[in-house]
Amino acid sequence: MTETSERDVKLTCRHVWKVYGPQADGFFTDRDGDVPDPRGLVDRVRESGHIGAACDVSFDVHVGEIFIIMGLSGSGKSTIVRCLSRLVEPTAGEVILDGEDLLRVGKDQLIDIRRHKMGMVFQNFGLLPHLSVLENVAFPLQVQGVDKPTRVARAMEMIELVGLGGRETSYPRQLSGGQQQRVGIARSLAVEPGLWFLDEPFSALDPLIRRQMQDEFMRLQQLLHKTIVFITHDFLEALRLADRIAIMKDGRIVQIGTPAEVVMQPADDYVEEFTQDVPRVKVITAGDIMRPAGNGLDASAAVPAGATLERLMPRFGDGLGAVAVTNDSGTVVGEVTPQAVLAALASEHDEGSAP
């Protein structure tokens, strides 16, 4: 576990269900979705011809964390992010944002929460075709009644932030896909939301542009430290960006963990399928496989806990028996041995290799 888990919880999703069908509500006696036998209920839902788009989904998202929900199409990941923002009304469950259950608030209050606490980026950008870049970015401020000079200034600031300065009078259809998504990002950030939803933000882009946008996203996050729920179907993207990943299948979460945990200890065959082609040297970090530091370590050759094995391994070329690992403040917190590296890179069946 990385240190994010010790931070405060921003958003909690507890026993959330979304069932489609004529008698969806009939499956729940309580609105909190905490049923005694969730698996049995999933089966009953399916047998009665209903569709369980999200089934008993629970997780916490911590302040400043990038929480990625990964799943293939039809796994329920888009449904769940829409339940969190109530674009889709969950059938049962609780969504607690800053200690308040979103599913119990009234319509006006929900609009107020969306206006001030949430931002969302959409897969196909969701830009308003009749508005210019500037007007699109200023739109969330306009609907909440912010006066024009303020909202223009704020929107310009956001446009500069995402690197679109000079394009503010353009219209969406004059922009490339990557540029359009930058507008979408700027718009979602215009209200300075504490919680940022990104629904497959880069899936509609070319691979090269996608890569650039991921870097851009990481740069923004280092500046802004938002709490992020990020949806993707791309496992590698999830590994690259996530603090923690939740993997969904058929409406259920099958595993939650850090990228290294998911790669090294897949919860089942389904998750393991994804990990097959993952270049582990790029995912597993020194912090993931370190053991308590022994004596006589050469602190000058230390690596930070976040360093990937790819960066770590050249150190062993000097014949070192172990490499020191330091935390953010430079204190040595452990060591990594070549054996530990080999074990981590070895066959996925060797479950005992990781600490």
Place this chain on the structure above:
Amino acid sequence: MTDAVRDRAGSPLGGPVAERLPPRLLCWFAFAVFAVLCLALRGDEKWLVGYPRGWEIPLIDWLEAAMDWFTAHFKPVFRFISDVLEWPMKGLLGVLHWLPWPATIGIVAVVAYAAKGWRLAGFCTAALLYMVIVGYWEESMSTLALVGMSVPLSLLIGMTLGLLGFQSRWARRVIEPMLDVMQTVPTFAYLVPILILFGIGPVVGMVASAIYASPPVVRNVMLGLGRVPDNVIESGQMSGCNGFQLLFLVRIPAATHTIMIGVNQTIMAALSMVIIAAIIGGFADIGWEVLSTMRKAQTGQSLLAGLVIVLLAMMMDRISRGFAERTGEIHLARTGHVLNRHPYLSAMVAATGIGIVLAAVFPAFERYPEAWVYYPAEDLNEAVGWFTRNFFETTDAIKTYTLYFFMLPMKAGLERIARPTSWGFEFKEAADAIYYWALAIGVGGLVALFANWRGVVTYGLLAVLFFYGASGTPWPVFIAAVTLIAFQVGGWKVALFAFLGMAFILTTGAWSRAMLSFYLTATSVIVCFVVGGSIGVWAAQNDRVSAIVRPINDTLQTMPLFVFLIPVIMVFLVGDFSALLAIIMYSIVPAIRYTEHGLRHVDPVAVEAARMMGCTERQVLWRVKLPLAIPEIMLGLNQVVMFALAMLVIAALVGTKGLGQWVYDALTNARFGQGVIAGGSMALIAMIADRIIQAWASQKKRDLGLAA
């Protein structure tokens, strides 16, 4: 024929069902027995052909009584509305008549420039100058005023209903079938109740156009708002829009393009109806000018006036379409001086000012002098006279052959039409029919060799229709045939609808007229389909043909229906043949368009695959493109039927008989009940045809795996 069917249909596919006949075909055997029985008995049982008066439901009288009661109680309300609407109407009319013509031309030119650029501005200027020079300025402005009043009214109705239909599922359930009915009820039928309620005057035309022209906006508002992508809506929601903001700041602006296309259609429909409403009279607009000169057989005059309508239609269409296409374009925020911020408005004000000043200085600019009017009606009359005199033999031959060998048999049956002078033989007694049927069965055998059982059934039905005619076919046979077809293509719901619809037409006493309308519609649809389909195929294969055909189609489609009558009666005088030509001119357009579109949009992979297998171009067309384009072509056929029925009513003006003439008669005599029955019957025919063809097209689509 039946033997041939059995031989062929016995092994439609080979395989396990080879020994059995398809149950659908068995239905047709039962039908054949029933039809033969009816046809054999019709000599003795007269009721089989002419539905007896005594069996009719006096629905017309009931409707009349209801309307009488209604007018007795509510007429003042409508007269009040009429008076209220008359004021803005008179105001606009006054302004348009007062404005010096250079000012009006200037304003229109600026609007046209704003919509599409210099070329359209030039076209509009030339068109308006034509109206000035020919001396139809006043009439044209009256028409413009009527359209100018009814379009905003129509948009108001359309937007309101569209929003309502979009917001509430319940409202949509009421509105959608209402729109279906509104678009199939013939134009004249609208006028009957409005005439009775509002009285004679320009307001009738205005109200009628406002109602008649609203469906496209209603439809496009519902369609456009519903089609806004989910992620755009969601982004609006996540931006914190409330319901009101979501509708007016997100949905409506994002749907503007679709809505504007509806507005364009509404404007064209309003113009069309305004012209048609001239038939009520009482208002000196250009429609009245065409109608009255046409009635007096003043060919040249009606041509000159008709051209004004054509030009007005083209102007309105191009301008509104120009604006529709420009929605969503870039409007850079203009800043600075007022002239810079509102260039078009400034130009319009300038044009008005210059026009008024010019008019004050030179009277000719205020009112175009009579002496300068160039009105070449007599020259045109002479030219037309020369043409008809010199080509009389040709035109008369075309007319006679079409009438005797195609139209009249379809109308009254070969049985009664065949004369030694035209066909070279006649059916003196019942037994003579055996020759016809021997030949028909022989040909049927040939058909069976090349087609499946459906082709044979179609051929058989046509053979019966050709021999007995639309008016000689016993009604039980006709109803049974249509119901059976409806059942086989669309299931019991479509069949029930068709059956009840026809039962309504039959029992309210409209059957014989409906059959006359059916004959004229069927003949024109057949011609449209054959000729239009061929042109469509040609245009699909040849880009140059396509480039020539497209603008002609566009123009034909924007013409108010009236206009089509002028050239045909010029050459062929009044009668069924002229009606046929007028209907074809108007309704051939979808046959061409849909065929071309269908063929051009066949999955290119299938075409490539066929080419790679070594198909010749001809084989690609006949074996790949046409079969795959059939669903699209069927939709074109559906449109052809709808257009033909719409034109049928107008064709009543050139002396056809049938429902159209009955509606027209109801209008001229202000007979509400008759108008409802006649209009309703036409709407029912249209809807039955629509349901059957749509069901057939979607069945084809499913069979081809093209369904979405």
